[in-house]
Amino acid sequence: MNKEILQVAEAVSNEKGVSPEIIFEAIELALATATKKRYDEDSEIRVVIDRATGDYTTFRSWKVVSDDVLAALGTEFTLEEAHEKDPNLKAGDVYEEQVENVEFGRIAAQTAKQVIVQKVREAERAMVVDAYKNRIGELVTGVVKRLERGSIYLDLGGNAEAMIAREHVIPREAVRPGDRLRGYLYEVRPEVRGPQLFVSRTAPEFLIELFKLEVPEVGQGLIEIRGAARDPGLRAKIAVKSNDQRIDPVGACVGMRGSRVQAVSNELAGERIDIILFNDNPAQFVINAMSPAEVVSIVMDEDAHSMDIAVNEDQLSQAIGRGGQNVRLASQLTGWELNVMTETQAEEKSESETQALQAMFMQQLDVDEEIAVILAQEGFSSIEEVAYLPAKEMLEIEEFDADMVEELRNRARDVLLTMAIATEEKQSGAEPAADLLEMEGMDRELAFILANRGVVTMEDLAEQAVDDLMEIDDMDEERAGKLIMTARAPWFADEKQG
DSSP: OHHHHHHHHHHHHHHHTOOHHHHHHHHHHHHHHHHHTTOSSOOEEEEEEOTTTOOEEEEEEEEEEOTTSOOOTTTEEEHHHHHHHOTTOOTTOEEEEEEOOOOOOHHHHHHHHHHHHHHHHHHHHHHHHHHHTTOTTSEEEEEEEEEETTEEEEEEETTEEEEEOGGGSOTTOOOOTTOEEEEEEEEEOOOSSSOOEEEESSSHHHHHHHHHHHOHHHHTTSEEEEEEEEETTTEEEEEEEESSTTSOHHHHHHOGGGHHHHHHHHHTTTOEEEEEEOOSSHHHHHHHHTTTSOEEEEEEETTTTEEEEEEOGGGHHHHHOGGGHHHHHHHHHHTSEEEEEEHHHHHHHHHHHHHHHHHHHHHHHOOOHHHHHHHHHTTOOSHHHHHHSOHHHHTTSTTOOHHHHHHHHHHHHHHHHHHHHHHHHHHHOOOOOHHHHTSTTOOHHHHHHHHHTTOOSHHHHHTOOHHHHTTSTTOOHHHHHHHHHHHHHHHHHHHHHO
């Protein structure tokens, strides 16, 4: 019998590749479960197996509770009952005694088998997590085990099973059980049941990892892959950059007669792959990414992070691509929002924007159309630029002299000041009193800033210290002191009358 336990532990350990300790723990649990069935009431049973001989000992334990607590039948002793066993026991202690071993017979063996199977399964799942948790971001290869509701289950070997969820399966790809498939491991979950390894065949990272396999220069660091965008199974774009001037990164990735890029395409169910030359200049990178369409002109809006791209009319459909595919992939690859249009449309849009800009300058700066046209042609796009561009740069404009520049800058700053006051008034909700607004040395903007800080009247201002006013932007100590003294003037007048 003792030898039988050792044989079971050794056989299962060797077969499943798990530690014998796990098997011994499972058998101990099974024997404890079988022992519990001998008692009518609940019981706490512990079995200890000698790892060397296979002999085992069974113990039953009771927790000691105070006499004023109702003891649970079979698992607890009152203090009085405990003292009959051992006078030194106190509440909270555990009393344990050896009981008769249950025979390792058919029932115990059957229970042990169930527990062992469960323990082995848990151990195997833990080993899978340990084996793959550091491989996230790598390619894995497996044999298709089964297809289930659009998802693919791969056998990776070593009791490891990976799932390619429906949304990570390449659309319309013909896959049958027994096929060998590669995928990108993007997540490992230590779940108690269900899949633990999650693989993707649609992720852009999968495309990048395949190129790393096919192009040795990438692995050597001579060529850098800067990004990828995919429409899985149909088309993809990948951006490459050479760290060695002697190497053409696009040619290296294409390979002799297209062998390298074709190998990657075959792995991706025939996905067409455009290899794009990366450029640190965003506009040039976008021009490259729009390949095979040729870009005629490009207008960048850095604030909106977008670009207007003009192409020849006969290339518009190619630039946009089927269902917007080409421009969408180019946008994903570069990270810019791209608006594709014909040359005519681009000119019309530019003209429309220029006219709107001219109208804005004429209205807000109160200038004639000629000045507004010059400002728009010179690249001014906002009142802020007119107000704060260095005078030296504005004087480089042929039609402007020093007086004209100074006048334009002053008008622009007045507009901005008016807008700031209106914004401050709208945000504050608090209005300054008439005496504060009309006070000597006070201006409307400052009055509203003070009101927003709770200083609404001259009396409120008189109670302020210079340090309090210094918290306001562009305030200096001399002005702060004068304003406070002006506000306190009525105090001194009252003292004289008194």
